[in-house]
Amino acid sequence: MSAELFVTQSQVTPILVQNLTRRFGAFTAVDDVSFSVQAGEVFGWLGPNGAGKTTTIRMLLGLIKPSSGSAFVSGFNSATQTKLVHAHVGYMSQQFTLYNDLTAMQNIRFYGGVHGLSSDELRQRISEIIQMAGLVGRENTLTGSLSGGWKQRLALGCAIVHHPKVVFLDEPTAGVDPISRRQFWELIYQMAKDGVTVLVTTHYMDEAELCQRVGFISAGRLVALDSVSQLKLTQMRGQVLEINVSDPEKAVRILKAAQQSHQVPLDEVALYGAQIHAVVPDAQEYNDAIQRLLTQDNIRVNSIEWIAPTLEDVFISSVKARVDAN
Amino acid sequence: MQFDFQRLGALMRKETIQILRDRRFIMLFLGLTFVQLFVYSYAASRTVYHLPMAVVDQSQDPTSRSFVQALVNSQYFDATMYLDDQSQAKQAIDKSQVKAALIIPPHFAASVDQHSANFLMLLDGSDQFAVRSGYSAAGLVAQNFGLQMSAESVALTGAMPSLSDSLPINTSTQILYNPDLNDKWFVIPGIIGMILQTLAIEQAAIFLVRDREWGTMEQILATPVRQLELILSKMIPLSILCLLAFGISVGLGIFWFGVPFHGNLFLYFWLALLFLASCLGLGLVISTRATTQFEAETSSMIFMLFGLLLTGLFYPRTGMPLIPQLIGDIAPLTYFIRISRGIYMKGVGLSFVWGDALILVIYTLIVVGISSKTFKMRLD
Amino acid sequence: MNQFAISATNLVKEFKANKHVVTAINGLSLQVAPGETYGLIGPDGAGKTTTTRVILGLLSRTSGESSVLGFDSMNDMYEIRKRVGYIAQQFSLPPPLTVMENMLFFAGIHSVSSEQQKKRIPELLAFAGLSEFMNRLAGKLSGGMKKKLALACSLIHEPQVVMLDEPTLGVDPVSRREFWNLLGNLRAERGLTIFVCTHYMDEAERCTRVGLMYEGKLIVDDSPANIKRIIPGHVLEFMPSDFAAARKLCNEMDGVLEVQTYGDKLHVFVGDVAKRKPQIEAALASQGITHDNLREIEVRMEEAFISLIRRQKESVEQDGMLTQKSEMSGEI
Ligand SMILES: Nc1ncnc2c1ncn2[C@@H]1O[C@H](COP(=O)(O)OP(=O)(O)OP(=O)(O)O)[C@@H](O)[C@H]1O
Ligand SMILES: Nc1ncnc2c1ncn2[C@@H]1O[C@H](COP(=O)(O)OP(=O)(O)OP(=O)(O)O)[C@@H](O)[C@H]1O
Numbered sequence A: 001m002s003a004e005l006f007v008t009q010s011q012v013t014p015i016l017v018q019n020l021t022r023r024f025g026a027f028t029a030v031d032d033v034s035f036s037v038q039a040g041e042v043f044g045w046l047g048p049n050g051a052g053k054t055t056t057i058r059m060l061l062g063l064i065k066p067s068s069g070s071a072f073v074s075g076f077n078s079a080t081q082t083k084l085v086h087a088h089v090g091y092m093s094q095q096f097t098l099y100n101d102l103t104a105m106q107n108i109r110f111y112g113g114v115h116g117l118s119s120d121e122l123r124q125r126i127s128e129i130i131q132m133a134g135l136v137g138r139e140n141t142l143t144g145s146l147s148g149g150w151k152q153r154l155a156l157g158c159a160i161v162h163h164p165k166v167v168f169l170d171e172p173t174a175g176v177d178p179i180s181r182r183q184f185w186e187l188i189y190q191m192a193k194d195g196v197t198v199l200v201t202t203h204y205m206d207e208a209e210l211c212q213r214v215g216f217i218s219a220g221r222l223v224a225l226d227s228v229s230q231l232k233l234t235q236m237r238g239q240v241l242e243i244n245v246s247d248p249e250k251a252v253r254i255l256k257a258a259q260q261s262h263q264v265p266l267d268e269v270a271l272y273g274a275q276i277h278a279v280v281p282d283a284q285e286y287n288d289a290i291q292r293l294l295t296q297d298n299i300r301v302n303s304i305e306w307i308a309p310t311l312e313d314v315f316i317s318s319v320k321a322r323v324d325a326n
Numbered sequence B: 001m002q003f004d005f006q007r008l009g010a011l012m013r014k015e016t017i018q019i020l021r022d023r024r025f026i027m028l029f030l031g032l033t034f035v036q037l038f039v040y041s042y043a044a045s046r047t048v049y050h051l052p053m054a055v056v057d058q059s060q061d062p063t064s065r066s067f068v069q070a071l072v073n074s075q076y077f078d079a080t081m082y083l084d085d086q087s088q089a090k091q092a093i094d095k096s097q098v099k100a101a102l103i104i105p106p107h108f109a110a111s112v113d114q115h116s117a118n119f120l121m122l123l124d125g126s127d128q129f130a131v132r133s134g135y136s137a138a139g140l141v142a143q144n145f146g147l148q149m150s151a152e153s154v155a156l157t158g159a160m161p162s163l164s165d166s167l168p169i170n171t172s173t174q175i176l177y178n179p180d181l182n183d184k185w186f187v188i189p190g191i192i193g194m195i196l197q198t199l200a201i202e203q204a205a206i207f208l209v210r211d212r213e214w215g216t217m218e219q220i221l222a223t224p225v226r227q228l229e230l231i232l233s234k235m236i237p238l239s240i241l242c243l244l245a246f247g248i249s250v251g252l253g254i255f256w257f258g259v260p261f262h263g264n265l266f267l268y269f270w271l272a273l274l275f276l277a278s279c280l281g282l283g284l285v286i287s288t289r290a291t292t293q294f295e296a297e298t299s300s301m302i303f304m305l306f307g308l309l310l311t312g313l314f315y316p317r318t319g320m321p322l323i324p325q326l327i328g329d330i331a332p333l334t335y336f337i338r339i340s341r342g343i344y345m346k347g348v349g350l351s352f353v354w355g356d357a358l359i360l361v362i363y364t365l366i367v368v369g370i371s372s373k374t375f376k377m378r379l380d
Numbered sequence C: 001m002n003q004f005a006i007s008a009t010n011l012v013k014e015f016k017a018n019k020h021v022v023t024a025i026n027g028l029s030l031q032v033a034p035g036e037t038y039g040l041i042g043p044d045g046a047g048k049t050t051t052t053r054v055i056l057g058l059l060s061r062t063s064g065e066s067s068v069l070g071f072d073s074m075n076d077m078y079e080i081r082k083r084v085g086y087i088a089q090q091f092s093l094p095p096p097l098t099v100m101e102n103m104l105f106f107a108g109i110h111s112v113s114s115e116q117q118k119k120r121i122p123e124l125l126a127f128a129g130l131s132e133f134m135n136r137l138a139g140k141l142s143g144g145m146k147k148k149l150a151l152a153c154s155l156i157h158e159p160q161v162v163m164l165d166e167p168t169l170g171v172d173p174v175s176r177r178e179f180w181n182l183l184g185n186l187r188a189e190r191g192l193t194i195f196v197c198t199h200y201m202d203e204a205e206r207c208t209r210v211g212l213m214y215e216g217k218l219i220v221d222d223s224p225a226n227i228k229r230i231i232p233g234h235v236l237e238f239m240p241s242d243f244a245a246a247r248k249l250c251n252e253m254d255g256v257l258e259v260q261t262y263g264d265k266l267h268v269f270v271g272d273v274a275k276r277k278p279q280i281e282a283a284l285a286s287q288g289i290t291h292d293n294l295r296e297i298e299v300r301m302e303e304a305f306i307s308l309i310r311r312q313k314e315s316v317e318q319d320g321m322l323t324q325k326s327e328m329s330g331e332i
């Protein structure tokens, strides 16, 4: 079967997961998950902490064996053809795995060497990656003494040093500043344009909005799999009001109290920076009620507006829905 | 400095859990103890079989032939060439064609009957192993024959003359305490020290470096934990393990290898503890320098090599040139080997080993001093 | 006694590496009053972690002063460590210990009495969402769960001050909120002083004061509201059908001060909304770019941060310093 797959490489699904399950003792970390990712797609793999995202990726890479089900990368079975899988993928793990006692450049060279780049290719890639990661002038700094954000950038560079066709990025932007985060995503998009398939996890929901498709995993089970815009339609309970007020913290306390006493049927009240997002069954219907509630307590409402839910609203809504269901 | 037993308790509990959960470490620890003891002592008995031997049989009678046969049957020797006289035999050894040469004088059968038989065994003095095992093997076979042996070692042209001091002529003192010239006896007290040194230096270094490598150090440093608490919490569980290994090796030495213990066990224990302290201190010093477990391991390996080569464990220090001797002086094992052999084999008391013990005390003070200066409760 | 919970004056920290001196902190001064929530933000490598470490006495300082609760960072470091809860950015709890054993360990080294332990540990575990995983080894937790355990451990001794270096790195959005709610409660109940380094601008927004660090210096130190006011103009947000084309178009338009991306949306800074909004809409329409929901939004810290850093970079370049980064100068 594998030989056949090899021949039809160009049409093969880059990432294919079938009924994948992984148990650790009695605990099921990944529970019967199936999905596939098409070539050139940027696929967001989202879920709360401990949902099983990293475990899924580890199985896709053949780093751990599935308890049942199977995973294929570029047509190769991750569990049995691990070497072939590794030759085709780039992986940036959640935990920092570069060598702290090598310099930035030595790390890139090392990973390039592992993937069998020739010394000419290597020389070119080193300068490209140093450039890309914004580490110019820090090539010879010991990796251990780079700052957290720089380490992430270097790790990303090492993961893609060999121009892999499929890339797994496990929280690549964790600890990276807002400007570099945007650059990371531009790079991810550039790679996707060049036909690279990207599976990425992140806890930044503004980033997740950029994924073409999103898989949402919770407690090991795949609970949603769709484009971001569809998810916003199907997964969101209620509508979102964005409220700007003079004293947001106090306003949240008031709204929470109202939620407790069922004065207003609020699904969720949360602070987004200095703004409040309130989830209500119907935005137009409860707009005034909320405004009244706040002004009663001497809070100046600068604006209150029905907005399209952000992915973060959707995330929170569906996590809460699971928690309520249990 | 405010020392706090609750903190020390919490830290020690953590270390103990870490040790107990690390099954690989425990296996390694016990494995290392057993393996070192067995491998070194069996290897160290270094009995060499099938030494190529030249035979100069000037007697050529049935008794002499059966004696040669007995030597060959013993498996220790192979009669590879037959020569005419002693000088040819010497040449053969010099050219490394053979390791031993047997010279049987004329009228051998008759002398055997008169219980005054004599033979000469020439041994390649440049090969200490050959000398020792050839000497004892020939001796045993000869005893069965009721023979009187005179042995002589032939130094290979250009061979290190220094080695000649381990020739049979010079082994009289060893023979005194080790009548069968059994190398195990000689080596086991040294190996006990070797085991202690390897475990203590390496693990002390690794224990501290591991925390740094895991990244737990920063988190622990940000708490009120004091330097002494931190160090003790690692050294106490490790010392207990090392003493366990010490107990096991002394026990095996006495009961398995049958090397009788002549001295005062109590004194031996205290001096071993002192030796342990110096090794742990040395490990600490290494740990303050090393940043990765690998580095720590490599540095402690160097001490293991010193232990094997330069401390007098296998190769006598008296014959060594000055530089290797001085390097050997850095390893605390050098001193403990003398103490260990003295107490274990000769049964001497403190009055004989106090010099080495004092050096160990000074040694310990120095390494502990250095490590407490260099072991910072900061990250830089 | 010092009236500040945390204070640093002309703090300098140099690292010697590679025959170079790297100046990670370059004359930084800041004061945090008791009960304040102070957020330290800045680009990668600005020196946030180093600042936190020096203030805690985890690193020595090259010059200047720093203290916590009136205790000097260098001389009274143990007094500080007793009273402060800390989470390192790249931390790890002892992996072979279970969740519970880790809690007990940190309780033990902070000399928390056993009655207090019995009360607090279950509370903190519940907060961290780890109650069902009490017996799991810390090394086998997921990345975010590890971080939450570290948060719980850093609060076990009811510190007066917490210094948190990217505490919510890798923590999911729901837990991140719960964490901030908890900090908010502690602040309200006990007047906890919070010092936090973060890359999450919505978190920075929750601080009473924010310091923006750039190449070892504090270039802004103000309340979030005031910082946002530094940003000129208003922000228009919309989701274009053709992202790249729309960005290019807006960048070239008159009256557009700055264009930023946010997820799949564009943020366009303009001086006069009433005048520019129709112009942008018209321009987009003329290029056949449709859009969604074009509206004015409040400037947030995210936009402010990017704008400030961009301007800083530009001014550094204009100063003719060009490529010479301050930390790369000064050979030994
Ligand atoms: N080797 C292991 N042994 C036991 N349990 C494990 C092991 N590896 C992972 N787990 C458990 O499996 C669950 C899923 O972990 P995983 O790392 O996949 O989560 P995640 O979705 O990546 O979370 P995060 O967002 O925090 O990174 C967690 O409860 C974790 O404790
Ligand atoms: N131990 C060290 N040795 C040498 N240089 C160091 C060391 N630690 C930090 N640095 C340097 O100090 C500067 C500031 O680093 P720091 O970690 O404080 O940045 P940061 O603001 O925390 O960045 P990030 O947001 O990426 O975590 C960087 O140039 C870094 O390389």
Ligand SMILES: [Mg+2]
Binding pocket: A053, A054, A055, A094, A170, C142, C143, C144
């Ligand atoms: Mg993960």
Ligand SMILES: [Mg+2]
Binding pocket: A147, A148, A149, C048, C049, C050, C089, C165
């Ligand atoms: Mg940092």
